[in-house]
Amino acid sequence: MSMSLDGFIAGPNDGPGNGLGDHGHRLHEWFADPAKADPVNRAVLAEAMTTGAVVVGRRTFDLAEQWGGDHHDGVPIVLLTRRTADEPAWDNVTYVDDVRAAMRTAKDAAGDKDVLVHGAVTAQLALAAGVLDEVQLHVVPVLLGQGRRLFDATSREHVELELLRARQGTDVLHLRYRVRSAAR
């Protein structure tokens, strides 16, 4: 997830047609702006695109216009939603209503590849359930001051992490953490 230094993953007023919120595009420039596509940023982006499955929440999925049914390379997409009776619009999309089941489904589908988790709520649910192995943040040097937080203090858990890697790209700092414990 791309995050401002003050913890926002989207600007204020996010919604249909404004998926990243006001000024939220600022957080995605490191991969969306060709002028910032240095070797580090390209490598980190390429790495994300080698994942074998995607888990995503309904809200993020819809704001991203469902990625036209394909996040990358047609990999399976597991949608965390309460409305599992609905018919998915795409063949590679599965609806699951429990975060543990969603992660298990995605991990099985990904085989020996990693699973990409999208959306703040989904990430927090996975973390709280103890089924998130790593947290990868792309910290953009900006303070948005308002918007949607990645960590909105709903979980209230103390989670220990371990920094596995810090890489500096143009206009972004890529941090990769391993989840060591959920609560202590």
Place this chain on the structure above:
Amino acid sequence: MSMSLDGFIAGPNDGPGNGLGDHGHRLHEWFADPAKADPVNRAVLAEAMTTGAVVVGRRTFDLAEQWGGDHHDGVPIVLLTRRTADEPAWDNVTYVDDVRAAMRTAKDAAGDKDVLVHGAVTAQLALAAGVLDEVQLHVVPVLLGQGRRLFDATSREHVELELLRARQGTDVLHLRYRVRSAAR
């Protein structure tokens, strides 16, 4: 300021006798725990101790038990407070009621040295007033889930930063940013 990855500088229930809040000591281990005093952490701490003046808010000052009147080396301390009529308990402490005046007083007192700014509210006021030159964060690999945020979304300003330095110490990532613009 030492901050958890989810943006907290103190745990919940901070107050007299519990200045860092519940579990907040976790954020200070990188300099308080001798086992974590590696060369990087020692150098970064030593750097903070070469500052020529301190600006601090009333709340932080009191929670820190006024540092016994001496933050380090007896440097001047400028206290941002509305109660300027009160008599400071220490000779090197000055009371100022405006953040611009407080920063100017401290910068004058520091000469060619840097000024250390303490406290989330004071830092945000200085940032909003355009008188903060740098933001230095010591990011601890932990999610506290609750507590006192450094960036609590009261300012609502869009501030561009530039990463000057990222250094990895034992159990902490030291980030130093230059403030490029207050709003755009």
